[in-house]
Amino acid sequence: MNKNYLKSSILLSFSVCSLMVSAQNNFQQNKQAIYNEIITEVENNSQLENLAFELLDEIGPRLVGSPEMQQAHNWVVDTYKKWNISAENVAYGEWKSWQRGTxxxxxxxxxxxxxxxxxxxxxxxxxxxxxxxxxxxxxxxxxxxxxxxxxxxxxxxxxxxxxxxxxxxxxxxxxxxxxxxxxxxxxxxxxxxxxxxxxxxxxxxxxxxxxxxxxxxxxxxxxxxxxxxxxxxxxxxxxxxxxxxxxxxxxxxxxxxxxxxxxxxxxxxxxxxxSKNLGTAKTFNTIATIPGKTKPNEYVMLSAHLDSWDGAQGATDNGTGTILMMEVARLIQKYAPNNDRTIVIGHWGSEEQGLNGSRAYIMDNPTEVQKIKVFFNQDSGTGRINYVGGQGFTQSYNYLGTWLQNVPENNRKHIKTDYPGMPQGGGTDNASFVAVGVPAFNLGTQNWDYGQYTWHTNRDTYDKIVFEELELNVIITTILTLEAANDPNEISNEKRVLPTTTEWPTVKEPKRNSKDY
Missing domain, CATH: 3.50.30.30 (Glucose Oxidase; domain 1)
Incomplete structure (x- = not known):
């Protein structure tokens, strides 16, 4: 081998490593300033109300297969592109297409x-x-x-x-x-x-x-x-x-x-x-990506389902989760785009019919799923985040506990934790990822009478959103995401030993066609 070539290769490798370390150190050294900028932005220039208006008032409910659901997917992609975030709609099946009338x-x-x-x-x-x-x-x-x-x-x-x-x-x-x-x-x-x-x-x-x-x-x-x-x-x-x-x-x-x-x-x-019966329509997930710089093949994933039932506007199920994750992505792209790990945002379709979008993503993207180091989901209404369980991952306390310490005390004081907790078998999309061994955490929220008043009801409308609490959730989720994306340590996915009467949740096939529903 040519000695000059070897010397150049060593110098190049050293330079790349130096840049990687420099990028990581730069975030760690400046993260408090970044967090302060993000908090100020949330307090003075939050886009949540505008996002809610465009999604809930202009587009409305998002029944799987409906023209409004397709419109919502396209709106999410277009909104991300305005923020210079790459996003695309990925088809995984089809559903009967129906549009509500008078x-x-x-x-x-x-x-x-x-x-x-x-x-x-x-x-x-x-x-x-x-x-x-x-x-x-x-x-x-x-x-x-x-x-x-x-x-x-x-x-x-x-x-x-x-x-x-x-x-x-x-x-x-x-x-x-x-x-x-x-x-x-x-x-x-x-x-x-x-x-x-x-x-x-x-x-x-x-x-x-x-x-x-x-x-x-x-x-x-x-x-x-x-x-x-x-x-x-x-x-x-x-x-x-x-x-x-x-x-x-x-x-x-x-x-x-x-x-x-x-x-x-x-x-x-x-x-x-x-109403109108429009035959069938493709079903989609919308996936957005903020590439990582030093560990691009390790992912931190944000998650919220985009679809809803159509008795009202689908405001708290799950419009609030959708605009929360979009606002988090906007803030990261604006104030901290150069993270170690890649940040992926999944907006799932047909969650309401059995977590179909997230289950399809797992089946269709086995290589990408293996790259997910941690996963945050929000799908429990408009209230402030008040519970995070460890989902049965033995080391969840070590990293979640550390990351939460960087959340301002005024936000963090509301949150109860349970480590290592038990794995979630269903209910919302993080369960799909828990089943394949991904540390996937649902950010549980204050109830606000969600179960009786707005969950799948004719009262799930814009006016039921508590934006003051949603803003707190943006700050919490943004900081947790950045902490996870820039943590220099490995993020363990070791599972706890479950009681003999309990088994780890199993991976389930999605329904890709309304004939299966």
Whole structure:
């Protein structure tokens, strides 16, 4: 070998190593100044409200396969490109494409009244309004009784939900009623629920199967009220009927229709739904990347699902997680773009149908998945981050605990930790990555009545976002990401030994087609 060539190679290698060490030392020496700049930016120039406006008000809900979902993917890519962050939409399957239109529900007998409700996802449109008598599904004592009753539904619209005697939430009963009345209310509520569940069980069918069966018996429409227990809040999912209209209505209007029906007043409804069935559409994940400088083949991944149900705007599930991770990426690109490790941001599709986007990413990118050293996910509403569990990784305390110490005390004081914790088997997208052995942490948040009020409901709207707490989350997540991206140490993915009755979560195949759903 030529001695001059060898000498040049050694000098070049030394120079590269020196640059790598210099870049790393530069961040470590200046990180407090960088963090201060980021905190100032969040306090004075946060883009969260503008991002929320563009995503939630302009685009709206993001049902998988819908034109709005495609619009959201494109918006995320375009927004990142404005910030000089590379991003792309990556297809992994297809889904039925459906677009919500207007829903008009009117009671036409025994009096005229507009009914508060909406069509359920993927339901066929009525083309023209249908008008029919409403009947209530009774409590069945036997399967034979059910079968006899089904012969009476031809030409009728059927109420298929349990009747709620009180529209007041339990907390109001507890606060205002006498102790005796509250106890009586609780007992009656539990007894009514048990009777309803036993009635459904008696039919030998699920509610979905009952609807499909009643269609074959000639029912011309279905009305449900999926009440959450909080006033005005109903869960909005998808239709069980194949060719007839199916709508969800408010507890108050459902109760009115039910009482009229069971008291022999033969109420009538007119239902007019104008949705569009658009065939099928590709499903995507949107992936953005901020390349690392000294360890480009080691990844820190940020995660939030982009899709939502479409009963409202999908604000807290998961608009807040989406704009959180986008704002974190913007701040990093602006103030600290030269990190050791590569930062990847995953905006997943079809999380709501079974973590499909994140599971597809794992299946389709095995090499990249092995490069992920740590993963942060946010998908639990609008509140401040208040819990981080170790997900069963034995050394999680060592690195998470260290990184959290760099978060300002005013932010950090709200956070409870649990090390090493237990691995998460489902619920949100970090579970997909835990299953393949990636230290993948969900950033749990203050509840804000998420489970009853906004999760998958008709009340998950822009106005439910608490931007003050979301700003705290931006600071926490940005600092955790930068700490992870520039930690000079190896980040262990060693798993704990689980109790003998527990197994580590297994990798699951995604649903890549709506026919599998």
């Amino acid at each position: 829903t008009q529900i009117e009671m036409t007998h025994p009096r005229i009244k507009s009914i508060d409700g909406m069509q359920l996802a993927w339901n066929s449109n009525t083309k023209k309004a249908i008008e029919a008598e409403v009947v209530a599904m009774p409590i069945f004592q036997s399967k034979a009784e059910f079968e006899t009753w089904t012969n009476s539904v031809k030409g009728k619209i059927v109420l298929i939900s349990q009747y709620q005697k009180s529209g007041r939430p339990e907390n109001q009963w507890k606060e205002h009623a006498t102790e005796e009345d509250f106890t009586s209310f609780k007992k009656e509520k539990n007894d009514d629920l048990a009777a309803w569940n036993n009635s459904i069980k008696t039919t030998g069918k699920t509610t979905r199967e009952i609807v499909e069966y009643l269609e074959t018996k000639g029912a011309v429409g279905f009305v449900q009220s999926f009440y959450t227990g909080t006033m005005g809040s109903n869960r909005i999912f998808y239709s069980f009927s194949k060719t007839t209209p199916m709508v969800d209505v408010s507890l108050e209007d459902y109760g009115l229709l039910h009482r009229l029906a069971v008291n022999g007043k033969a109420p009538k409804l007119k239902i007019n739904t104008q």
